[in-house]
Amino acid sequence: MSVLRALRQVSASSSRAVARSAVRSGPLRLATVQLAPRASMTVARAFSASACRFSEGSTDVVLSQKLAEELKYEKEAVADAPEEPEFLKTFKEQGIWEIQDVAGNDEVTLIRKFGNETIRMMFSIADIQSAEEEPEYEQEEGEGGEDQPLHSYPVRTSFSITKGNGKGSINIDTMCQEGAFIIDNMSYYPDAQLGTELTAEADWKRRGLYIGPQFDTLDVSVQEEIEKWVQERGIDESLAMFVPEYSEYKEQKEYVRWLDNVKNFVDA
Template sequence: MSAIRAFRSISVSSRAAAVHRSGYSTVGSRLAPLVQAFSKRAFSVSARAFGQGTADVPLSSKLLEEMKYEKESMAEFSKDPDFLRDFKAQGKWQIENTPFNDEVTLSRKFGNENLRLTFSIVDIRGEQDESFDNESAAQESEEDGSQEEEVLNTYPIRASLTINKAGTPGALAIDMMCQEGQFVVDNIAYYKDGSLATDSTAEADWKRRGIYMGPQFDTLDIGLQEEFDKFLQERGIDEHLAFFIPEFAEFKEQTEYVQWLEGVKDFVDA
């Protein structure tokens, strides 16, 4: 062994022995903060891996803020607002309103007929966005000094009515648009197999594709259109129902939005 190597070996051994005797490690003391920081970092990473990211709390707070605002805006309504209580009090239509579902179904009996009218709140969301654009355009038009046009929130909503008769195999399926207190009929289809009017299976949908759906309603003889209108109004497809549907759709959309906020917040917080 060379003299230099022997000297280094003796120095290291002496230093190690001194550390062992004193019970104090200079190297360990220098590494302690790094080990602690690494431990904290490892804990933070593992926490985020279990769905507790840094963005969760701010998102949850914002969801809660929005939820409180929406609930305050609905505070004027009880469980059933006045227009809904009045509609139910008439006793003509039964409302099938499933939470977390876009569609609403109104059903009633008329003699030996079963009527089911279905509409969706999807239309009202799209119409609200378009209404916002129209209001912005109207404000810009006013600023430019041009004639201001009144913007009406009429919420046109598509509706589908099926009419079945007890003991009769056929059925009518009527596609309509509900807007400004009236129903505008698009077409009236007749099914020899009445189940096709209400069956939502893929097989039924395939069968409907090959069936003649009838002409556009507005191409029919005027007298025939008028008789169909009387036929529908006698069964409760009238002005009162045409005003109720957009109002209920707006109420349901607001209710569903609050439930959506609650569900998303619960999921984020879990």
């Protein structure tokens, strides 16, 4: 990531954090609003022909203006940036992982084939959002004495590995941070569907199963071989560098979309 992009992200995150903090500390207390009795409200509607339409409150205009200002700022900040950043273009050109990213969702899925195996990886941009109030970057000295931005926040990732014969599933929970995947746990499910389904029922069934020991309690030699096995499947340093980069990219797009949607709703 370029220094310019890193500084821009810090600036944007800081401004949003201040704004959100201000909103939280503001005088508005919805819980203290006292509603009039239903009968009184009916009478008021009947005899207030000149009143504003139901959705038009006294704060609508100001809120819409503030949302428009924030939206303008965010769009101007990336006005000169290419529609598809270089890091994403390079990742796609490698042709290893397929990206499944649904607009409006906070989760991203990457899928690839490895022999007769299907590997799915999932991560969420929620980790980016929760890290906004913490320092997002640490500095390390690079070549020529220049400071290079280093991702300091962790992104939780989950991998599922299934085989074409449909017998079983290996699930791996990791923490992606500073260009590496740190394995927390490696689970085995005899039913591949149970190990990969993202339903409440499947989640409930998984809770009663033994998911294996904590990874760092395994014999060191076993840990090393599992790490080699995982890396051979493309769960490596290059992927670990891509995940936080893409998380920031998606979070920015979703934030702009959120601003636009909220403003349109207020204006409607």
